[in-house]
Amino acid sequence: MSQEEYRNEERRPAQHRSAGHGGKRVAPSHPEGERRPAPRRRRKKRLGAWGVLLYIIFVLGISAILAGVGWMWANDVLALNKAPLTATVQVEEGDTVSDVADKLKEAGLIEYKMVFKMFCALTHVSGQAGEEDAKITPGTYQLDTDMDYRALVSSMGSSSASRMITTVTIPEGQTEAQIFQLLEEKGVSTVEQLEDTAANYDFNFSFLKGVLPLGDAKRLEGYLFPDTYEFYMGEDPVSVLNKMILRFDEIFTEQMRADIQASGHTINDAVIIASMIEKETDGQDQAQIASVIYNRLDNPTSETAGYLNIDATILYATGGTEVDLNADTPYNTRTHTGLPPTAISCPGVDALRAAVYPDDTNYYFYALGDDGLHHFFRTYQGQQDFIATQERYQNG
Incomplete structure (x- = not known):
C-alpha cells in the first residue's frame, strides 16, 4: 500500500476499515443517511414581570412583619x-x-x-x-x-430591694393560732403554711426537744416570742417562725436556763407557767401569781391537791369565752393535776422572768378585787371570805 493509500485508509470509517482487513462489519446503529435526533433541552420556566413583582412584594412584606x-x-x-x-x-x-x-x-x-x-x-x-x-x-x-x-x-430574687417588707407587732399573750392569723392578714404567709411548718419542721433549738413530737402544730406554742418584726411579704414560713424562736432563744438567757433547772423544773415548765401568768395578769403581780402556781404544783398534799385550777387553760382548749368546768381535755386544770400539755399563749419577757424567779410566798389562792388588783390568800376560806365582800361577785 502506497503512502497515499495509507492516508486514505486512515480517513475511512472504522467499520469500513475493518471490512477492508477481513474484520467483522459492525452494523451502524442508525440506517445510513438518517440523522440521529438531538436530545431535547428543558425549557426554563421564566417568571413574568408581574410574578417577579409579586415575589418581591411578598419578601418585603414578610421582612416588614418580622421586623x-x-x-x-x-x-x-x-x-x-x-x-x-x-x-x-x-x-x-x-x-x-x-x-x-x-x-x-x-x-x-x-x-x-x-x-x-x-x-x-x-x-x-x-x-x-x-x-x-x-x-x-x-x-x-x-x-x-x-x-x-x-x-x-x-x-424577684431573695435579696431584692423590690421585695416588699411589712412590720408586724405581736402582742404578749397571743396564742400560736392568733399569731398565725395575724401573719396571714399582714401578707407574710398563710395559716396553713405556718401550721404545717410548725408541726413538721425540725427547728434546731435544744429547748424544743422536750416539747411535743413532730406532727403536732402546738409544739411551738409559747416559743414564738412576742415582739415587733420585719418580714418579707410572702416569706418562707420556716424563716418566719425561725425569727421568732430565735428571739426567744435570745431573751431566755443562759442564766435563766441554769436557774430554772436548778429549781428542779425545765425550760418547758417555765414557758408553760409563764403562758398561764400572761393570761392571768398583765400587772406588777406576775411574780406573785407565779408563786401561787408553783405552790400548787410542787405541793400536791396541800389544800389544792396538785390542781392548778386556772380557767384560762380550759378556755384555751375549748376556744370559747365561757368556762366549761367539766370539759374533757388534758388542758382542764380543774380535773387534771400538774401542768397542761403545752403553753397556752406566747409569753413576754416579764412573764418569763416571773416564771423563772417567782416570789417566795405561802399563797395558794388569789382573787381580783373591786379595786382591779389581785389579792392573795393562804387558804381557800380566806379567798371566799374576801370574795363575799366584793360587789363584782355578788350577781353571780
Missing part, C-alpha cells in the same frame, strides 16, 4: 416605650417560670409571655420558686414597667 414583631418584642424585653405603671406581684412557693409570666402579664408589666419564657430559658432562669438554686424567690414584689426582663427577674 415589626421583632421591634415589638425588643420593646417588651428592654422596657421601651411603655406606659408608666407600678404593680404588686405575689410569687407563691412552687411557682414556675410560666406561672410568673402569667402574673407579670396579668399585672400589665409584660406583653409577651412566650418571649419572657424564652428569655428565662436563655438566661438559665428555671425551676420552681423556693427551690434551692431557683433565681426567683417566693414573696410579694413591687415592680414597674421601667424594668426590663433582666431587672424583673433580678427584682
